[in-house]
Amino acid sequence: MSQPASPASRRRFLTLALACPACAVAARVGIAAEHAAPKGGHDAPHWSYEGPTGPAQWGKLAPGDALCGIGREQSPVNLTEAIPAATPDLATRWAPATAEIIHNGHTIQVNWPAGSEAVIDRQPHQLLQFHFHHPSEHVIDGRSFPLEVHFVHRNASGGLAVVGLFFTPGPANPTLEAIWSAMPTQAGDKTRLAAPLDIASFLPGDPTSYRYAGSLTTPPCSEVVSWVVLRQPVSASPAQIERFAALFPMNARPVQPLNRRKLLLDLL
Numbered sequence: 323m324s325q326p327a328s329p330a331s332r333r334r335f336l337t338l339a340l341a342c343p344a345c346a347v348a349a350r351v352g353i354a355a356e357h358a359a360p361k362g363g364h365d366a367p368h369w370s371y372e373g374p375t376g377p378a379q380w381g382k383l384a385p386g387d388a389l390c391g392i393g394r395e396q397s398p399v400n401l402t403e404a405i406p407a408a409t410p411d412l413a414t415r416w417a418p419a420t421a422e423i424i425h426n427g428h429t430i431q432v433n434w435p436a437g438s439e440a441v442i443d444r445q446p447h448q449l450l451q452f453h454f455h456h457p458s459e460h461v462i463d464g465r466s467f468p469l470e471v472h473f474v475h476r477n478a479s480g481g482l483a484v485v486g487l488f489f490t491p492g493p494a495n496p497t498l499e500a501i502w503s504a505m506p507t508q509a510g511d512k513t514r515l516a517a518p519l520d521i522a523s524f525l526p527g528d529p530t531s532y533r534y535a536g537s538l539t540t541p542p543c544s545e546v547v548s549w550v551v552l553r554q555p556v557s558a559s560p561a562q563i564e565r566f567a568a569l570f571p572m573n574a575r576p577v578q579p580l581n582r583r584k585l586l587l588d589l590l
């Protein structure tokens with residue numbers, strides 16, 4: 323995606339660049355979608371998860387969003403019949419930090435400060451932000467999960483790598499609780515984590531992950547993402563899941579065809 327074309331998009335881009343300089347470059351490749359302005363007013367987001375501006379229409383809503391309709395490497399996908407592969411394990415160096423939490427009208431997003439990275443495809447990628455979907459966007463062998471978090475990283479040349487992690491009902495998740503207890507409940511509102519949070523504690527014991535080349539799961543659906551989706555889910559309590567679902571009853575794009583892409587599972 324080049325510089326956003328419409329005045330509203332340009333204004334949103336500038337607002338983003340001011341509010342989050344680290345995100346400005348990512349915005350140029352389309353990640354601004356996840357920073358979209360709150361509902362209502364002139365800058366109302368032009369897309370939604372249901373109704374006449376829902377996923378089936380995303381490709382037609384704006385000239386820059388065409389890939390949502392015609393792209394051949396779209397996300398999310400059904401993670402099934404993966405090819406066993408010997409890829410290097412996901413290596414995260416996520417540092418504890420405090421951070422801003424935004425309700426952007428589409429999700430709860432935590433903008434992470436500089437200093438945390440992941441090595442993906444042998445390249446360091448800086449963690450920019452993470453956000454949540456209910457239900458999960460990816461599915462494993464057709465099975466959906468009630469919650470999925472996406473850790474969005476960018477490398478020095480602008481390529482994105484997103485680490486996906488599923489939640490399954492069980493004991494309460496203390497890391498999630500630190501975010502939920504501070505999260506804003508109105509679109510456009512911002513809060514901050516009350517204390518430094520060690521987000522590495524989100525990660526499951528088994529680092530086995532699915533790998534494939536895909537896209538942003540929100541308009542403009544740019545096909546610039548190396549996906550790393552952890553196979554082992556982690557726990558969240560039913561009450562924690564319900565708390566997010568009460569704010570976002572459905573914020574997941576349906577699965578997209580794999581087409582000619584390879585889906586790998588780093589078992590070897």
Ligand SMILES: [Zn+2]
Pocket residue numbers: 453454455472539
């Ligand atoms: Zn996402």
